[in-house]
Amino acid sequence: MIRLAGVQDLRSVASLYHRVWHETHGSHMPHAEREARDEDFFLGRIAGLMPNVIVGEDEGTIVGFVAWTGPLLGQFFLDADARGSGFAQRLMEAAELTLRDQDIWEAELHCLVGNARARRFYERVGWRVHRIIAEPVKGDADGEERDFWVMRKRLA
Template sequence: MHVRNAEEREIDHLARLWYEGWQDAHAQILPAELRRLRALDGFRQRLQAALPNTRVVGPRGAPYGFCITKGDEFYQIYVSAHARGSGAAGALMADAEARLAKSGVETAWLACAIGNHRAARFYEKCGWRRVGVATYQAETSTGTFPLEVWRYEKRLAFAI
């Protein structure tokens, strides 16, 4: 599966994918206050800011999955519902891990919403280890929202 850089013209499409994926994965398990702060435009703004670190799978103009890295953090990964089970998420994860390692990260980390068992199973299948619970400052349109999350880490053995 080909993983490539996201393009500026794909931001609206990716924002919709992220918004829908976030609602599907989190609407029933996260606080109502955070749900109210998760508007489509906020996802669009975050994608715009993260575009240089955003990679996608799928056709140009209509990708069906993306991931974002941020420093030593595996920041986001979303795959459309119709692409689940296709290998897209695994390809995005492998690409992100390679990019993190190439940038010198030895131990990467990610935040997983407590109760998001589908994501947790995927991370564990990819070799990530849950190391505990942490308070994560989730970005919102009004600043940050403190959220208790499962913290996962992975030693990137091939780090340079």
């Protein structure tokens, strides 16, 4: 089942976000950034994204979510067991329909350079790499950055 998140879902989504971010992104980030990102960090972040959060459930358990701010699709995370199942595509379709309902006709996302599986998925569902940008991360030294693919899709 795919539906908008409610306040009752915040803890489950934050827990998933925390678990999957550390699994798939943590090793590419500086130690200081990993240390800063405990479960409360993700709870604060996801609460700040409401009401633009859609969750996917399997037998009552949240196994994935997508979230956005304006036209920027900032979060797309699935638990390992839900990957490769077609679930991501259904979650993306729900997000794109909701964005269109919000009168957003072109959306953008930033995907960590090197995350080949995510890029492949996004391209398969119609997103295209537009350019690469460096974004600041909480580094072990001042001024640390990581490169991200800026991907866009027209939703019309």
